[in-house]
Amino acid sequence: MNTSASAPPLSVVILAAGEGKRMKSRLPKVLQPLAARPLLAHVIAAARALAPARIHIVHGHGGEQVRAVFTDPALNWVHQAEQLGTGHALQQAAPHIADGEVVLVLYGDVPLLRPATLARLVDIAAGGELALLTMRPGDPGGYGRIVRDATGKVARIVEQKDASSEELRIGECNTGVLAAPAGRLKSWLASLCNDNAQREYYLTDVIGLAVRSGVAVTPVQLADPIEALGVNDKIQLAELEAVLRRNAALELMRAGVTVADPLRLDVRGEVMHGQDVSLDVNVILEGRVVLGDRVRIGAGCIVRDSEIGDDTELFPYSVLDGAVVGAEARIGPFSRVRPTTRLADGVHIGNFVEVKNSTLGEESKANHLSYVGDAEVGARVNVGAGTIIANYDGANKHRTHIGAGAHTGSNSVLVAPITVGEGATIAAGSTVTREVPAGKLTIARARQVTLEGWQRPVKPKK
Numbered sequence: 356m357n358t359s360a361s362a363p364p365l366s367v368v369i370l371a372a373g374e375g376k377r378m379k380s381r382l383p384k385v386l387q388p389l390a391a392r393p394l395l396a397h398v399i400a401a402a403r404a405l406a407p408a409r410i411h412i413v414h415g416h417g418g419e420q421v422r423a424v425f426t427d428p429a430l431n432w433v434h435q436a437e438q439l440g441t442g443h444a445l446q447q448a449a450p451h452i453a454d455g456e457v458v459l460v461l462y463g464d465v466p467l468l469r470p471a472t473l474a475r476l477v478d479i480a481a482g483g484e485l486a487l488l489t490m491r492p493g494d495p496g497g498y499g500r501i502v503r504d505a506t507g508k509v510a511r512i513v514e515q516k517d518a519s520s521e522e523l524r525i526g527e528c529n530t531g532v533l534a535a536p537a538g539r540l541k542s543w544l545a546s547l548c549n550d551n552a553q554r555e556y557y558l559t560d561v562i563g564l565a566v567r568s569g570v571a572v573t574p575v576q577l578a579d580p581i582e583a584l585g586v587n588d589k590i591q592l593a594e595l596e597a598v599l600r601r602n603a604a605l606e607l608m609r610a611g612v613t614v615a616d617p618l619r620l621d622v623r624g625e626v627m628h629g630q631d632v633s634l635d636v637n638v639i640l641e642g643r644v645v646l647g648d649r650v651r652i653g654a655g656c657i658v659r660d661s662e663i664g665d666d667t668e669l670f671p672y673s674v675l676d677g678a679v680v681g682a683e684a685r686i687g688p689f690s691r692v693r694p695t696t697r698l699a700d701g702v703h704i705g706n707f708v709e710v711k712n713s714t715l716g717e718e719s720k721a722n723h724l725s726y727v728g729d730a731e732v733g734a735r736v737n738v739g740a741g742t743i744i745a746n747y748d749g750a751n752k753h754r755t756h757i758g759a760g761a762h763t764g765s766n767s768v769l770v771a772p773i774t775v776g777e778g779a780t781i782a783a784g785s786t787v788t789r790e791v792p793a794g795k796l797t798i799a800r801a802r803q804v805t806l807e808g809w810q811r812p813v814k815p816k817k
């Protein structure tokens with residue numbers, strides 16, 4: 356896109372200074388999460404896909420909070436101190452843009468635009484025209500209307516609040532997105548005035564100015580207005596989430612993934628997968644998720660930033676976060692695997708087991724009610740039911756090493772730092788605080804005694 360050698364440099368300007376009052380939130384509107392990423396991140400991603408020379412972001416309300424989230428030094432932040440309208444917002448960015456460039460204007464709260472749509476606008480503007488993205492929404496209420504002249508050419512845009520009753524009947528609406536040659540656009544911006552119903556400097560007035568100066572205005576009408584949907588409140592946010600949810604599920608199914616119910620799958624990120632993967636209901640995949648061939652994910656599982664090897668199965672209600680899991684492993688139901696955990700091939704993690712920042716070797720098992728934290732566990736280790744690794748002394752985390760083939764008895768506590776030798780067995784109920792030697796049984800609990808002649812106290816009779 357925008358690849359031809361002669362194409363002028365592209366500046367994308369994202370208008371994002373609005374307050375977003377209707378969100379009723381302390382979080383600025385453009386930081387509200389959609390598919391687990393801020394709204395503005397979606398817009399920046401669409402802009403980046405065009406390989407622009409610069410991305411300028413006009414910010415105002417909650418500006419510092421917004422900037423802190425986007426640390427890419429290539430982004431040019433432009434402050435709009437007072438929100439005097441979309442035209443005024445673009446004026447703030449104008450000094451940062453050279454006349455020979457093409458400008459594409461996007462909104463921070465319109466996150467679903469496809470790069471292919473934007474590239475069409477940029478191509479038109481590179482040819483010296485003003486490209487305007489329009490749509491025919493089911494309900495045009497609130498949008499600026501596209502006014503055409505007697506010959507059908509775009510003449511100007513009239514905002515809802517300034518429109519006559521006749522103009523309000525126009526079904527073609529302004530998406531707000533446009534592209535234009537920078538030099539011309541800057542001269543039109545400089546002549547905007549605010550004598551309108553909202554006392555604002557309207558960006559939309561540049562359309563009429565372009566027509567008057569003899570520059571062709573070329574409308575590009577969206578086949579599906581969904582692409583240009585904006586987010587003003589939590590209801591619209593949920594509507595867009597539903598659109599993304601559906602698109603992601605369709606894409607996975609087209610690629611061969613079995614999805615139990617596309618309405619009950621949430622993909623909030625990027626999924627790479629092999630063949631014959633199946634996802635049961637209410638699965639959430641977040642961040643970057645890699646699934647091997649024949650991976651099965653049970654109902655209610657959440658998988659975030661994790662890799663899962665071939666033939667591994669997650670049983671219901673398990674949470675994987677930042678984990679790398681080998682092939683033929685079995686996890687859950689009700690397991691929690693936390694960041695920087697690596698589970699080798701054939702590992703079993705069972706119900707109510709939490710694993711954090713640990714490595715488990717091939718075919719090791721922790722099947723019931725355990726905590727494995729900050730541990731290096733060898734192959735074929737059996738972590739007995741209720742085993743707890745006490746990794747934290749209140750100030751520091753300590754590591755535990757468990758050699759291959761070791762067995763920890765039920766309800767044992769391993770106080771870290773500690774090393775358990777290969778093939779060691781720890782007796783049930785032990786609390787071990789020192790090295791556990793390889794190949795032997797270690798018992799660290801009080802001996803069982805039975806008191807002969809002991810009598811249970813008896814209540815005095817009245």
Ligand code: UD1
Pocket residue numbers: 370371372373374413435437438439440441442443444462463464497498499500512514528529530531556557558559585
């Ligand atoms: C705008 C268009 C309207 C179009 C609609 C599409 C104008 C005058 N009207 O109306 O024709 O149908 O979008 O959604 O352009 N912003 C700033 N600074 C400001 C004002 C706005 O950065 O001073 C930003 C907002 O954060 C938002 C975008 O510009 O991202 C649009 O502003 P908004 O107030 O929502 O415009 P609308 O009145 O909806």
Ligand code: CA
Pocket residue numbers: 585587
């Ligand atoms: Ca709006």
